[in-house]
Amino acid sequence: MKKVFKFIWVMFFLTCAVPAFAHTHEHETQPTSIPQSESLFNITDTWTTSDGKPFHLNELSGNPSIIAMIYTSCKEVCPLIVEDMKKIVRSLPASQVGKVHLAAFSFDPERDTSKKLKEYAEAHGIDTPAWVIANSKPEAVRRLAAALGMKYKKNKSGDFEHSISIYILDDAGVVQYVQTILGQDKEDAVTVLKKMMH
């Protein structure tokens, strides 16, 4: 009977406890503590930046962020999204400009390699430390899009139909404002950001 008992405990340990430890460890390797419940930082997928470095959403913590999802082969709308993000930053007081993260996530894992993202960043003048431009696997793209409420679909030509949105996150990774119409007055996004930095 004692043996049976021992066996059960060992089995329990192998099936339940060990994976649990592994899980905890995985979280410890990431920079911040447990994110709040509504935070996008609960998404733990690994992204890859245009410099080929791994990137996790919780690296956006500490400062507010302006983020969007784009793809680099997009010739019409996406460059405007990036321009709008830049405009929001330009509307901030000089003292606050350096305190905002900017991130563009690609939903085109097939074509948007790190190299392609790097070229895009250079061409659009966003190859700076304030910006992150990153790709990931399709599941991670779908997960981030779902969390943001972003819709997209690849059409036959390989291009995407997608919603056009810019998201303002607070320093804890919670979406505080969504700008959905291009070219509208930037006042709202800017006001939200200014408030966060007070």
Add this chain to the structure above:
Amino acid sequence: MSKQAFLLLMLLTTISPALAASVEGMALLPSGVYTPLYLEKENTKNFERRPVYVEAFRLDQEPITNRQYLDFVIAHPEWKKTQVKRVFADSHYLQHWSEDSAVEDRNELGNPVVNVSWFAASAYCEAREERLPTTDEWEYALADNGRDNEKIQQQLLDWYATPNGRLPSVGSQPANGFGIYDLAGLVWEWTSDFNSFMVSSDSRDSGQKNFFCGGGSLNASNPRDYAAFMRYSYRGSLQGAFTGKNLGFRCAKDAK
């Protein structure tokens, strides 16, 4: 044997077979084509009725039950209703369960699990090394190569017209030609790409906003398939963290 040891044994015997047996409950659907409700945009003006090719894939024969989801939650406590993150599931997540790992009524164990978000459903399938079906795969399974097309449409409409009642157990209706149960008449089901850009519930978005209104429906491949309009519209209105008391899921897998 002490009660504790007995419970542990129960845990071990209930978790492992449920996870291992996943492929057994799946049907292999051969590759094929179906014509979706939405039309492909040919250029800025013209839409084309174009069949979509679907690769062979495996699909759960039945929707995931409370019993199966219970096993998942025990193995992955971050999906317990008291533990789940709000970014992944709204406050109605698993609201029909009385506790973190108990349903209100034992008889409900064989019923399809509902009140689960897209994130939760995806996590369940990923834990089985599977995935949610795409919308095309799900619709292809329902289309069933055109078998009993009219009958299914009528069955769907009758179901949509019935007020929400008690959910029956999975697998209580006959299977379709692919050997799949309960695609119509039990619960709505999550698809991996529910957030595909084809329909916007918000007409201020620049999506195919004329899809549902008036003459816009002429842009659909079969304007008579009212049930399909409802499905596409419903999916278009969802967000990843939403849950619903008639919204469940089943998993899929590549055939390879």
